[in-house]
Amino acid sequence: MMSAMSKYDVLVVGAGVLGLSTAYHIKRENPERSILVLDKLGGPGQGNSAKSVGAFRNVFSSRTNFLLADSTIDFFTHVQEDLGHDLGLVFHGYLWLLSGRQYRRQEENFKEMSRRGVELRTWEREDLRRMIPDLVTEFEEGDEEAEVMGLEPVERGLQGVKCGSIDADRLVRFYEEEFRRLGGEVRYNVEVKRLILKPERELGLPGEPFVWQDASVKGVETVRGEEIYADRVVVAVGAWANTLLNPIGLDAFMRPKKRQVFVFKDERLERLFHSEGFNKEGVVPLLILPKAGILIKPEVSEGALWIECADNLGRPFKLEDDPQPELTYYTGNLYHVVVKYLPCFRDVQPVNMWAGQYALNSIDKTPYVFEEAGMIYVGAGSGSGLMKCDALGRIAAALYAGEKEATLYGGRAFRVSDLSVKERRVERETFVL
Amino acid sequence: MMSAMSKYDVLVVGAGVLGLSTAYHIKRENPERSILVLDKLGGPGQGNSAKSVGAFRNVFSSRTNFLLADSTIDFFTHVQEDLGHDLGLVFHGYLWLLSGRQYRRQEENFKEMSRRGVELRTWEREDLRRMIPDLVTEFEEGDEEAEVMGLEPVERGLQGVKCGSIDADRLVRFYEEEFRRLGGEVRYNVEVKRLILKPERELGLPGEPFVWQDASVKGVETVRGEEIYADRVVVAVGAWANTLLNPIGLDAFMRPKKRQVFVFKDERLERLFHSEGFNKEGVVPLLILPKAGILIKPEVSEGALWIECADNLGRPFKLEDDPQPELTYYTGNLYHVVVKYLPCFRDVQPVNMWAGQYALNSIDKTPYVFEEAGMIYVGAGSGSGLMKCDALGRIAAALYAGEKEATLYGGRAFRVSDLSVKERRVERETFVL
Incomplete structure (x- = not known):
C-alpha cells in the first residue's frame, strides 16, 4: 500500500x-x-x-449536546465494564459553584435537564462549606479584591452525577x-x-x-x-x-481556540481528596468556579488537581501547531480567582502544564x-x-x-x-x- | 482631532x-x-x-433577504427620484435562464416570492428566442461539448423586474x-x-x-x-x-471569496443592446446562465457587457488585499460556457477586468x-x-x-x-x- x-x-x-x-x-x-x-x-x-x-459530562441545555454526550458516556461505561478495557473512568461528578444570580438564570435549564433524565443534585451553601472546608463561599464585607474582581459569593452548588474523568x-x-x-x-x-x-x-x-x-x-x-x-x-x-x-x-x-491545563500536586491541596458525599471516591468533584469558566479537576490516579481554562474574549483565535502553556497566564491571571475561592492554592506552583487547541463553532x-x-x-x-x-x-x-x-x-x-x-x-x- | x-x-x-x-x-x-x-x-x-x-435585485427566497434588498432598492429610487442624486439606476431587470429541471426545483420559491409581492415574469423558450436572437436555448443532437460540459437547454426565463444596476x-x-x-x-x-x-x-x-x-x-x-x-x-x-x-x-x-468582472465592448455584442420587451431601455436584462452562476450585465451607460463570476467549489477562501483578475479564468474557463449560450461572445476579448472579494457567510x-x-x-x-x-x-x-x-x-x-x-x-x- x-x-x-x-x-x-x-x-x-x-x-x-x-x-x-x-x-x-x-x-x-x-x-x-x-x-x-x-x-x-x-x-x-x-x-x-x-x-x-x-473530562466528560451529560449536563447540557441543548438536547442535541445531551444526546451526543449521554450516549457516549454510556458507551465509555460499556467499554470499561462489559468489554474490560480500562479507560480510567472515574465518575467524580461536576460541581458548578454558582452565585444566586447564576443559579436563577440557569434554573429553567436545570428543570428541563432533570425532566430529560439528567441526574442533578443541588447543594446549599452550608452543605458546600461542610463538604469542601477549603472553599470560600462568601467574601468579607470590605474585601476590596473580591469587589474589584467582581467575584460573587457561592450560593449553591449544582452537581452533575453522570460526569467525570476519562483517560483520553x-x-x-x-x-x-x-x-x-x-x-x-x-x-x-x-x-x-x-x-x-x-x-x-x-x-x-x-x-x-x-x-x-x-x-x-x-x-x-x-x-x-x-x-x-x-x-x-x-x-x-x-x-x-x-x-x-x-x-x-x-x-x-x-475557529481554533487555545486552552491550557496546569497540574498541581501538593500536600496543601490534600484535603480536596477527602471530601465525602459527592461520589464514592470521596474526592471533590470537578469544580467550575463562578468566574471566568475556570475548571479544577481531581485527577484521582495521580492525586493531582488540574486547572483548566479555555481562551475567551481578549484571547486570539489563532491556529498553532504546537501551542505553548503560559505560566504567567496562570500566575498573573487565573491564580487570583482560584485563591479567592480556594485559598489552599495560595503559593502552590504547578508541577506540569500544557496547552492544546479546540475547534470552536462560536x-x-x-x-x-x-x-x-x-x-x-x-x-x-x-x-x-x-x-x-x-x-x-x-x-x-x-x-x-x-x-x-x-x-x-x-x-x-x-x-x-x-x-x-x-x-x-x-x-x-x-x-x- | x-x-x-x-x-x-x-x-x-x-x-x-x-x-x-x-x-x-x-x-x-x-x-x-x-x-x-x-x-x-x-x-x-x-x-x-x-x-x-x-447590480441589485429583490428576488430572494429568504424573507429576510427580500426585506433587506427590497427596502434598500426603494431607498435607491427615493434618493434618485425624490432627492435628485443621480445614482445611475437602471431597472433593466434580471433574467434567470433556466433549464426545465432548475425551473421545477425553484417553482415553489417563485410562487412564494410572487405571493410576497416580488414582480416576476416568466418567459417561454420561444419568447426568449425572439427577444434575444443571440441566445442558444437548445443544443443540437450530438453536441459533444454541451454534453461533456453538462449544459442543459434553456426552457424558461424568469425575469425579476425590480432589479437592475446602480453606480456603486x-x-x-x-x-x-x-x-x-x-x-x-x-x-x-x-x-x-x-x-x-x-x-x-x-x-x-x-x-x-x-x-x-x-x-x-x-x-x-x-x-x-x-x-x-x-x-x-x-x-x-x-x-x-x-x-x-x-x-x-x-x-x-x-470567509473571503473572490469574484471577478470582465468587461466587453464589441460590435459583435451590439444586438444585446437592442432587445425589446424586457425593459424600457430596450436592452437585454442581466442574464444568469444556467451553468456555474455566470452573470452577464448590460452596463447601459458604457454600452458594455460585464461578465461576473464568484468563486465556488475548488477556488480558495483566501483574504487578499489586492485580488487580481485572472484572464485565463475567463478564457480557459467561463468562456466555454458563455459562448455555448451566447456565441456572439466568440473570440471577443475583454477590454477591462478587475477582481474583488466579498465576505461569505456560507x-x-x-x-x-x-x-x-x-x-x-x-x-x-x-x-x-x-x-x-x-x-x-x-x-x-x-x-x-x-x-x-x-x-x-x-x-x-x-x-x-x-x-x-x-x-x-x-x-x-x-x-x-
Whole structure:
C-alpha cells in the first residue's frame, strides 16, 4: 500500500478521537471495506485529543449536546465494564459553584435537564462549606479584591452525577486497536498537504475542475507528494480543518481556540481528596468556579488537581501547531480567582502544564457532521469532542452509509441531518457559565 | 482631532457601503453625536464596494433577504427620484435562464416570492428566442461539448423586474456626503491595526483585561500608533473583518471569496443592446446562465457587457488585499460556457477586468448585525451587501440606539435581533442556482 498512488474505499484524515471513532464505526458496519486512517503525528490522539482535560459530562441545555454526550458516556461505561478495557473512568461528578444570580438564570435549564433524565443534585451553601472546608463561599464585607474582581459569593452548588474523568489516551487506543482488529489500516507521520478535488468526468486537461464540471474530493496529497485516493474522504482534523477545507472553497465553520491545563500536586491541596458525599471516591468533584469558566479537576490516579481554562474574549483565535502553556497566564491571571475561592492554592506552583487547541463553532457551539463535495466532515465545534466522540462517529458512519438516522449507543435514534449545514436542527447551547 | 488620542461618540471602521450607510443612519438619528469613519484606503467605497458588479435585485427566497434588498432598492429610487442624486439606476431587470429541471426545483420559491409581492415574469423558450436572437436555448443532437460540459437547454426565463444596476461609486459618495453634511467626520488612509479591548473598570495594571474583568471594545489603534477611542465602535470592513475580530477572540462568521468582472465592448455584442420587451431601455436584462452562476450585465451607460463570476467549489477562501483578475479564468474557463449560450461572445476579448472579494457567510448566506463586547458588527455575508446596504445601516443604527425594531425605508419593521448570533432568526437562502 506504499505505492505512489493507492486507493481505498474510505480515507479518514485525522487519528484523533473523532477520526478514530468514525473509522471504527464505519469499519464495524462495513467490515469488507478498506479503510485507511492518516495522521501527521506519531500516534493516536497525539494532537489535541491528548491535550484536553479528559473530562466528560451529560449536563447540557441543548438536547442535541445531551444526546451526543449521554450516549457516549454510556458507551465509555460499556467499554470499561462489559468489554474490560480500562479507560480510567472515574465518575467524580461536576460541581458548578454558582452565585444566586447564576443559579436563577440557569434554573429553567436545570428543570428541563432533570425532566430529560439528567441526574442533578443541588447543594446549599452550608452543605458546600461542610463538604469542601477549603472553599470560600462568601467574601468579607470590605474585601476590596473580591469587589474589584467582581467575584460573587457561592450560593449553591449544582452537581452533575453522570460526569467525570476519562483517560483520553486509553480511549483513542481502544478505538485504534478495535479498528485495526477489524482490518483497518492506520499510518502515522503522514501529513496531508491538500485535498484532491477532481471532476466527476475527468478530461485530463490542465485547469480541471472547470466551473462547468461537477467535482468532488477524491483523495489527498501528502506533504511528501504521495497521492492517496478513496471513494470517500472523511476529514476529522479538529482545529486544523480549515487548513484543508478553505483551499478548495469549503468552510468548517469554526475557529481554533487555545486552552491550557496546569497540574498541581501538593500536600496543601490534600484535603480536596477527602471530601465525602459527592461520589464514592470521596474526592471533590470537578469544580467550575463562578468566574471566568475556570475548571479544577481531581485527577484521582495521580492525586493531582488540574486547572483548566479555555481562551475567551481578549484571547486570539489563532491556529498553532504546537501551542505553548503560559505560566504567567496562570500566575498573573487565573491564580487570583482560584485563591479567592480556594485559598489552599495560595503559593502552590504547578508541577506540569500544557496547552492544546479546540475547534470552536462560536455560532451554536454544537458539532457539525456533513457531506459536501463528496467529503464527510466531522467536527465537534464545542470544546467537548472527547465526550461526544462515540455518538459523532456513529452519525458520521450513518452519513457514510446514506442512512437518515443513526442509532446511538443504547439505542436512541438521531437524525443525521440535524448536524448538517443545510438542514441543521440544533438548539444553541445556553448552559454556558 | 489629530491628537495622539482622540475620543468620539461613535467610531465606524470601514468607509465601504455598509460602513457609510451605518454612519449616516446613526448620525441622522443622533445629529448631536460625534461620529468618525475611518478607512485604510483613499476614498469612500474603494475596497470591495467599488469592485462589485453594481447590480441589485429583490428576488430572494429568504424573507429576510427580500426585506433587506427590497427596502434598500426603494431607498435607491427615493434618493434618485425624490432627492435628485443621480445614482445611475437602471431597472433593466434580471433574467434567470433556466433549464426545465432548475425551473421545477425553484417553482415553489417563485410562487412564494410572487405571493410576497416580488414582480416576476416568466418567459417561454420561444419568447426568449425572439427577444434575444443571440441566445442558444437548445443544443443540437450530438453536441459533444454541451454534453461533456453538462449544459442543459434553456426552457424558461424568469425575469425579476425590480432589479437592475446602480453606480456603486455614486452610492457611497451619496452616503458620505450626507453624513458629512450632518457633521460627520471621515478620515481616509488611516489603517486600523487592532481593536482596543479594555476592562470596564481599568486598574492600570499590565496584562489587562484579566479573565475576571468584564471587557469591551473601547477604540482602535492605527498602524501609525494613533489611538482613537469611542463610546461605541462599529466594524464594517467586509472581507477584512476577521483580521480585526479574531485577535480579540471574536468571530465574523464569514470567509473571503473572490469574484471577478470582465468587461466587453464589441460590435459583435451590439444586438444585446437592442432587445425589446424586457425593459424600457430596450436592452437585454442581466442574464444568469444556467451553468456555474455566470452573470452577464448590460452596463447601459458604457454600452458594455460585464461578465461576473464568484468563486465556488475548488477556488480558495483566501483574504487578499489586492485580488487580481485572472484572464485565463475567463478564457480557459467561463468562456466555454458563455459562448455555448451566447456565441456572439466568440473570440471577443475583454477590454477591462478587475477582481474583488466579498465576505461569505456560507451557513445561511444572510447578513450579521450584532453587538458583542460592546462592538457593533455589520456584515452582509452574502455577496450582496450593496443591495442591502440601506436596510443594514438602519438595523445597525437601531441596535446602536438599543431599539428592538428597526424601521426600514418605506416603513416596514424589522426585528433587530433577527440578524444577531444569539437570537438569530433567518431563513436559509435557497434561491441559489
